[in-house]
Amino acid sequence: MKYDVIVIGAGLGGLTAGAKLAKEGKKVLLIEQHSQPGGCATTFRRGDFTLEVGLHEMDGPSPRDMKTRIFNDLDVFRSVEFVPVPEFYRFINDRIEVTVPHDPMLASERLSALFPDETAGIKAYFEQILTRRKPAENETIDISVGEFLDSIIKNDDLKLILLGNLGYFHDDPYTLSLAYYSIAQGSYYSGGASYIRGGSQKLADHLAGFIREHGGDVLLKHFVTGIKTIDGRSEGVTYRKKGKTQILEAFADDIIANNALPNLPGMIAGPEGDGVKEEYAGLNTGASLLTVYLGFSRPPGELGHKYYSTCLFDSSVKSQGDILNNGRDDFSRRSFIFVDYSQVDSGLAAPGKGVGSICCIDYLEGWSGLEHKTYNAKKERVATVFIDRLDAIIPGIKDTVEYYEVGTPATVKRYTLNPGGAVYGFAQNPSRKIIDTLKSVSNLHLASAWGKTGGGFSGAIYGGYLCAYNILRKKTPAKS
Secondary structure, eight states: OEEEEEEEOOBHHHHHHHHHHHHTTOOEEEEOSSSSSBTTSOEEEETTEEEESSOSOEEOOOTTOHHHHHHHHTTGGGTOOEEEOSOSEEEEOSSOEEEEOSSHHHHHHHHHHHOGGGHHHHHHHHHHHHHOOOOOTTSOSOOBHHHHHHHHOOOHHHHHHHTTTGGGTOSOGGGSBHHHHHHHHHHHHHHOEEEETTOTHHHHHHHHHHHHHTTOEEEOSEEEEEEEEETTEEEEEEEEETTOOOOEEEEEEEEEEOSOGGGSGGGSOSHHHHHHHHHTTTOOBOOEEEEEEEEESSOGGGGTOOOSEEEEOOTTOOSGGGHHHHTTSOTTTOOEEEEEGGGTTOOOBOTTOEEEEEEEEEOGGGTTTOOHHHHHHHHHHHHHHHHHHHHHHSTTGGGGEEEEEEEOHHHHHHHHOOGGGOSSSBOOOTTOOOOOBOSSSBTEEEOSTTSTTOSHHHHHHHHHHHHHHHHHHTOOOOOO
C-alpha cells in the first residue's frame, strides 16, 4: 500500500504531525503498537475511576501559546475542554511550606516576603524564565539550572521551592539546561496551566479521529518491525499485527518516527542504521517516573485538603545538590508530587468520589530482572509507603483509598518501548546536541520527545506540528 506519509507511533508528536498532514491533503498511515493512541497521553478505567497516566497539568493553552494556534488548526477545542488549574504548586519540606501561584508577580511577591534578603535573586530568576535572557558575550552560552540558581540565590530552601516541579523536566538541576528550563518553566508562569477534562486520552482520541476524518488510516495493536531504505532514503516500513507473525509492508514518500530515537538503528538495516546511532552518540537518556494511581471514596477536599499539586521534598534534601541522589533513595524518603484531580472539574471520578496520583522520579534499574512475584510485592510495598506518607500530610486520606495501582519504569517501557522507561526522551543537558533531522536517512523525520523540542506534552505537540510543516514545505531545516 502506498501513502504520502507513514507515522510510526501514536504519541502526541506523531498524532499532531499526522493530523496536520492529513488536514493538508496528505494520505497518512499511523501505526501504533498499543491498543489506544496517546503514548503517555492516555487514561485507563478502574471501576468508578478514570486514572490519568501522564498529565498533571499542561502549560496554557493561553492566547499567545503556540498550542492555541495548533489546537485551533486541528479543531481540538471542538471536543476537548481545558480546565484551569488554580495554583502552580504547594511546596512542603520539614522547614517551610508555601503555595506558589501561576501569576509571576504574585509568586515573586510571596517569595520575597518569605525571603526578604533574596529579593534581587528572585527578580533575576523570573527575569530569566519570562524573558529567556540571552547571555552576554563573556558568559557561557548555556549553563545548568543549578549553576544559575547558585549564582543568584544563597538560601537553599528558596532554591528548592523554585525547583518544586523539577520532576516535570529532569532529575538533577546541575545537569538540566537553563535554556530549556527557562522556556518550559516560563510557560507555566506566563500562561498558567490547565487539565484536560476527562483525561488526556480525550486529546489523543481527538487527534486520531481527526486523522481518520481526513482520510488517514490509524492502525492500533500493530508493531513496526523495520524501516525500508534504498540508497540512503526511507521508502517504507514492515510491520505486523501484535500476536501475529505475518509481515506486512507499506510505502511512503516520507516517514515520521514518533518512537524513541535509540530504537531506530535496530529497525534500519545496513550502514544507515549505524549512521543514525552515531548521530545521537553522546546524548543521555532521561529519567523515568513511578506513579501510584489513587481512587478515593470521597474527594480529599472533604478532609480539608485544598491544593491541586503538592510537592513534598524529604527532609534529607537540604540543598539542590541532594536532589539527584534522592531519586534513588528508599521510597520512604523519596520526594514526590501528589496531584488531587478533584480540586478541579476533572471528570475523572464518579459523583462523590475523587482521583489522585503520587509521582516521583525513578529508574528502570530498580525494577529490572525481578521475578513476577517479587515485582508485585515491591509494587505493593511502594504503594503502602506512599499512601502512609500522604496520610501524614492529609490526615485520614488513607481510609478513603478505595483503589490503588502502581505504574513503574518497567510499565512505562512496556507501553511506550522507550529505553529505560524514559518519559522525557533524551536528558536536556546544557549545550546538548540538538537533533532536528537525520543525515543518515533522508525523508525520515522525528516527531517525539527525542527530537528538537524535547519532552512533555507541549514539547511533543510542538515537535509534531513543526515536523509536519517541514514536510509540507519540503524544506530541510538548518542543522544545529
